[in-house]
Amino acid sequence: MDHRESDEVVESSVGGVAPGDMESNASSFFDDEEMGISDPLLRWQTGNTTSQIAVVGANVCPIESLDYEVVENDIYKEDWRSRKKHQIFQYVLLKWTFALLIGLATGLVGFFSNLAVENIAGFKWLLTSNLMLKHRYHEAFALFAGCNASLAAAASALCAYLAPAAAGSGIPEVKAYLNGIDAHPILAPSTLFVKIFGCIFGVSAGFVLGKEGPMVHTGACIASLLGQGGSRKYQLTWTWLRYFKNDRDRRDLITCGAAAGVAAAFRAPLGGVLFAYEEAASWWRSALLWRTFFTTAVVAVVLRTFIYFCRSGNCGLFGKGGLIMFDLSSNISAYGTPDLIAVVLLGIIGGVLGSLYNFLIDKTLRKYRIINERGVPFKILHAVAISLLTSCCSYGLPWLVKCTPCPPDILDQCPTIGRSGNYKNFLCPPNHYNDLASLFLNTNDDAIRNLFSGGTNNEFNISTLIIFFAGVYCLGIVTYGIAVPSGLFIPVILAGASYGRLVGTLLGPISKLDEGLFALLGAASFLGGTMRMTVSVCVILLELTNDLMILPFVMLVLLISKTVGDCFNKGVYDQMVKMKGFPFMEAHAEPYMRNLKAGDVVSGPLITLAGVEKVGNIVHALKWTGHNGFPVVNEPPFSEARELCGLALKSHLLVLLKGKGFTKERVSTGAADVLRRFDPFDFAKAGSGKGVKLEELDIDDAEMEMYVDLLPIVNRSPYTVKETMSLAKAAVLFRELGLRHLCVVPKSPGGSPVVGILTRHDFMPDHILGRFPHFKNH
Secondary structure: OOOOOOOOOOOHHHHOOOHHHHHHHHOOEOOOOOOOOOOOOEOOOOOOOOOOEEEEOOEEEEOEEOOOOOOOOHHHHHHHHHOOHHHHHHHHHHHHHHHHHHHHHHHHHHHHHHHHHHHHHHHHHHHHHHHHHOOOHHHHHHHHHHHHHHHHHHHHHHHHHHOHHHOEOOHHHHHHHHOOEEOHHHHOHHHHHHHHHHHHHHHHOOOOOEOHHHHHHHHHHHHHHHOOOOEOOOOEOOOHHHHHOOHHHHHHHHHHHHHHHHHHHHOOHHHHHHHHHHHHOOOOOHHHHHHHHHHHHHHHHHHHHHHHHHHHHHOOOOOOOOOOOOOOOOOOOOOOHHHHHHHHHHHHHHHHHHHHHHHHHHHHHHHHHHHHHOOHHHHHHHHHHHHHHHHHHHHHHHHHOOOEEOOOOOOOOOOEOOOOOOOEOOOOOOOEEEOOHHHHOOOHHHHHHHHHOOOOOOOOOHHHHHHHHHHHHHHHHHHEOEOOEOEOHHHHHHHHHHHHHHHHHHOOOOOOOOHHHHHHHHHHHHHHHHHOOOHHHHHHHHHHHOOHHHHHHHHHHHHHHHHHHHOOOOOHHHHHHHHOOOOOOOOOOOHHHHHOEHHHOOOOOOOOEEOEEEHHHHHHHHHHOOOOEEEEEEOOOOOOOOEEEEEEEHHHHHHHHHHOOOEOOOOOOOHHHHHHHOOHHHHOOOOOOOOOOHHHOOOOHHHHOOEEEOHHHOEOOOOEEEOOOEHHHHHHHHHHHOOOOEEEEOOOOOOOOOOEEEOHHHHOHHHHHHHOHHHHHO
16 A cells, blocks of 8 residues: 555545545445454445545544644744744633633533433423323323434434434544544534534433433534634634644643533543543643643533522422432441452443443444435434334333332332332322332433432332343443434443342342442443443542442442453444544554564655655645645755655645745745745644635646745654664554654665655554454464
8 A cells, every 4th residue: 555545544625535436435334244343334445545434423424634743844933933922821821711611611511401301301201190190091102202202303303414423422533533533523513513402302302322422522522613713704713713723732622621521411520531531532641631620620610500500490390400410328337248249240240241232232333334324314213213112111111010019118209299209100009109110211310310329228129120221221222323412321320220239139138238339339330341441430430429438349340340341342432433444543552563664564656745846746746645744855956965854744735835936946945935925824724624725726837837945834853763663663652642644764874765654544453464464363
């Protein structure tokens, strides 16, 4: 593969991919027989291609790499030399201002999303309950299923028509972006809009899904919108905003947004910071830690303020706030060997069931691709069908269990009157309740609250917990993958809490631990078994329960479940990143890379540009290749011998050509001429989908024969490695520095000063094992 064929994950926006080509790419899915658990949904392109694609949300989109490296050319150096102290202060102040605004906006979105869900779902439950009290059961089911189907259709239509990228949780897409992979729809304003309202409709429809994953994506979208550096289209080009026209600062803002999303979803500010550090971000530093901490603290203040306001009854059916917060107050004074054995057992169960859950989700999504290929109407019908299935289970399964007498010493009302509570009446005589209806005919947050409730031993029968676990486990699998914003946290917590409480009920005679605590530990074990996160999940659960006494148990169960799960497959988000086709750079190199050199995976012919190059040659290189960077090599008389001057980015070349600072003779005009004709921010990174396009250039035949000096825009200090360097070392260097290009230079001088360029795709296992298949068995 030519190094420029793999140059940048893709360069589709300028690489000349026609719509017909994209459709053919999108249809090249693997057949089921050909696909393994680790294969992506899209077949990687082979041969002479200039673009790659990935599944973003529910649609196939072109992707490209991000430029995290500082381009140290003459223009950049002059710009920094000319900056005054007050401009540097403005830049620093604006970073903290954006962190504040991200926290405020994400907190507000999180609160009002919960407010909308609680009121819509609460109104639906009240109407259904009133009809059931009048013994109009068929009408109650018709109303219940009709409301759910309508809400599901609305959520799916928003996703399918307005922003397909908003489907799913969005965490794999955010994780890929923070690893250096960009696609225009990932953080677009339309995606933000659909993510918010689609999530409200989807959760209100009673699906077994959560809003926690979508909140991470929502926070990232808000941060991206603030960090676009202004908009010339809408006359929002304040001078201060131009400082953020680069991928490095946007990456930091989006990391803050992802942390804010978790903080808003769980009311867990510290958990949000640790989630961004452990799961989302690929690069981290202490300054970013402070800003994410500040952002999540702002989210916590906003949520607490509004929830306190709602306690006075000003928020309709908001109830306990919808933002799941539990107070177990377990007061564990001592625990013995049977308790530790029970915790270890929960960890093993969570690891096994979690890895099976990941496997089944993988298989289900590969089947759903057939529906997604058939167009928008089938996506909506698919969502409505899953909604009807969920409604039948939620309304029908409680008929299978017997009524249970209310506990005599209970403090809460039994049976519950209204839309929520532990003790649902559901056709039972006075002083009796239906324990399965208390779980199914509730919002997901209230169902979790019921399972986690302490001091309620024997509230749920063993048969009830088995039915609920089986229903939630299966519904969570078939629901994830429909064209609505959907998170995995809530389904995983529900399933884990149900089997945790089941284990607690079975071990009640020998264990001193409360059944509510068993439910929490079961949820922790299933989270560890599916997502393979430890520290962040541990802190999130501690912030949710407000009980430090359970810390040793939570730590132990997470470590065991993660270890057991890792024996079978990867975490669900890592698996999704791979399945969607994102070329994700892992933190470690594969073992077989130590047997290869950097020069082994680059190949020619290599296209280079001269320091003073003919305009026609540049246009030809840009037109017939889809690559982002070109090595610039000086030759005599501009240098004593052939030498690598640096790297010129395509975006900078386009800006330079549009300015038409051409000369008839091949002479160097110097940086002063470029600085006189351009502002340094003309070369800054444009917003997603923007920037100068090759088609916009108006260059006639006479100008094609003229020359242009490239040296002022050339990155004079690109990262280079010798061709004999271990590919494993090169991969670690590439990932740790957040590079887009890594120049490979010869071991000894005398020939060409550059052998080739390593890009992200050159480190992908598919590419390497395709060229060296004998390493597949290693």
